[in-house]
């Protein structure tokens with residue numbers, strides 16, 4: 046019943062009420078507008094909001110004051126002032142909507158403020174009522190809507206620009222792509238030099254899967270691109286002279302330095318989130334060390350012979366862990382496919398004559414992120430990154446989150462880092478006019494389309 050229809054945004058309100066769930070606070074997401082002023086957003090703040098309980102012409106906008114009863118991400122349950130404990134007209138809104146303002150906005154901009162018709166006759170003097178009611182109350186920061194949109198517009202990656210992005214058909218290589226559309230800092234990319242017409246990929250502007258023009262050659266990463274592109278990049282990078290449509294290194298956050306000045310070496314073993322099956326943390330090996338502290342990681346026991354499924358993680362990536370991480374945290378570790386009997390790191394290292402990457406190499410900083418199990422979020426299905434779906438945080442392990450897609454089986458779950466730009470607060474899609482997939486209700490004979498990136502490694506049985 047809650048499934049969104051094509052082109053329509055899923056309606057969180059009734060779903061939140063029926064599941065009695067909480068939602069992660071906007072302040073948990075550093076990549077979304079207004080995250081830095083969310084401490085002010087507490088139950089009980091007042092707003093000026095469109096008054097829909099009035100018989101006025103469609104083009105006339107009249108406002109009234111409402112209390113925020115409950116906050117779920119950007120979504121709020123509101124009650125018009127004057128209703129007291131009567132919840133019959135409570136309604137849902139989005140704090141990023143055009144029709145929600147701070148108290149005082151109507152007076153400043155000469156807009157009409159009038160009580161809803163159901164309570165019009167309740168008080169003789171509305172002015173006096175409001176003055177009493179408003180004393181000592183709090184409101185949201187002024188010009189909220191405008192500020193949110195200014196924040197979004199500040200970002201430098203725009204439609205028409207070129208960048209390097211992981212090749213979804215062969216994740217060990219990068220390709221050149223052009224930005225076709227930007228929705229709330231999410232990019233719709235088209236692979237350049239593609240035989241297909243609409244060969245697209247979606248990711249956030251600060252995704253670890255995209256890089257500036259010339260990046261692959263700078264760090265020594267495999268690149269599937271034309272000879273012309275490669276030679277033009279070389280001169281751009283060496284001269285540090287880029288074109289107006291090139292995405293450049295300054296448009297990305299500076300990558301961190303590895304702790305203690307220590308470095309990974311080829312052959313070292315570790316545990317890593319499987320990039321082709323994000324529900325699994327696997328036994329893995331450093332297959333190659335690139336420049337600027339980037340690593341090519343392979344998943345033991347399922348590596349393609351040609352290395353086409355090696356995956357690039359930065360040495361400070363929160364998605365790689367030291368040997369023993371899963372055991373310490375009581376998580377399932379996916380052993381190499383050929384493992385017989387229970388997997389033991391000690392024996393495996395001995396058998397393979399390899400060395401565990403020293404624990405000191407891993408970034409252990411755990412931010413106060415605020416995510417708790419049970420919180421609802423909007424999450425990208427990274428195997429089909431065009432989709433953002435209704436999801437729940439089901440586990441929190443330090444800075445690592447397990448994301449479950451509501452209504453889908455657990456093998457669709459994804460391990461992601463708390464700072465990942467691929468999760469958003471409830472109400473984000475609605476505010477950005479992005480599609481949101483509602484919880485899955487499987488209808489019989491429902492056609493299922495294959496994922497963009499293989500959802501499971503072939504033959505893998507663990508988890």
Ligand code: MLZ
Nearest residue numbers: 426434450453493494495
């Ligand atoms: N093509 C897929 C869509 C899966 C989307 C799941 N998102 C959590 C299927 O129907 O199986």
